[in-house]
Amino acid sequence: MFEDRTAAALQLAERLMIYKGQNPLILAIPRGAVPMSRIIADKLGGELDVVLVRKLRAPSNPEFAIGAINENGQVYLAGHAAQIGATPEYIEAEKAAQLELLRERRLRYTPVHPPADPHDRIVIVVDxxxxxxxxxxxxxHAVRAQQPHKLICAVPVAPAVTLADITSLADETICLETPAVFYSVGQFYHSFPQIDDDQVIAALEAAS
Structure with missing residues (x-):
């Protein structure tokens, strides 16, 4: 168990200290990872930004992901999507809805500067x-398309089966805990409050 996101971020920062002084780009997946990523960026002397993605929701259960989309419109679709009733028409409508939300978020989060460029940089994606x-x-996938020098995935906790799917997509994967019994991310934090947009914007503004 982690006490809270701050404790988890400090542990991740310790594992990432090899990149201190190399101006790494820390890309947070909003919203929960943004305060964490600010801590990591401060510890490593790096730059903070967000990588915007949204899950594609299952037709009968909006909490269950059938895939995800990034702000460039690139889509990852899980193999189980069709099995739980996600028709091509449903998927197209869900993609359009989530892409619109991503565009609105970008305007809210970084209205005064464009997204940081990962090209030829050490990039650490945090959730x-x-x-x-x-x-x-x-x-x-979105960051890899922009040709970073090195791409790192850093998370406090994940099931082993999920981590296996991730490992091939990053040059390095850091995960502090891989519990055998996994129901939700929140079960591994004593304190796991929701993070709102105002907190995200404040963290990004403070970092910049």
Whole structure:
């Protein structure tokens, strides 16, 4: 168990100290990972930004991911999507809805500067934990397309089966815990409050 996101971020920062002084780009998956990533960026002397992805929701269960989309429109679709009733028409409508939300978020989060360029940089993509891994997969695909020098995935906790899907997409994967019994990311934090947009914007503004 982690006490909270701050404790998890400090542990991740310790594992990432090899990159201190190399101006790494720390890309947070909003919203929960943004305060964590600010801590990591401060510890490593890096730059903070967000990588915007949204999960594609299952037709009958919006909490369950059938895939994810990034702000460039690239889509990762899980193999189980069709099995739980996600028709091509449903998927197209869900993609359009989530892409619109991503565009709105970018305007809210970084209105005064364009997204940081990962090209030829050490890039560390951070989330507060993985369940299905759909959003992290979409994020890693999006960053890889921009040709970073090195691409690192850093998370406090994930099931082993999800981590196996992630490992091939990053040059390095750091995960502090891989519990055998996994129901949700929040079960591994004593304190796991929701992070709102105001907190995200404040963290990004403070970092810049």
């Amino acid at each position: 507060d934990g993985l369940a299905t891994g759909a959003t992290m997969i979409a994020a890693l």
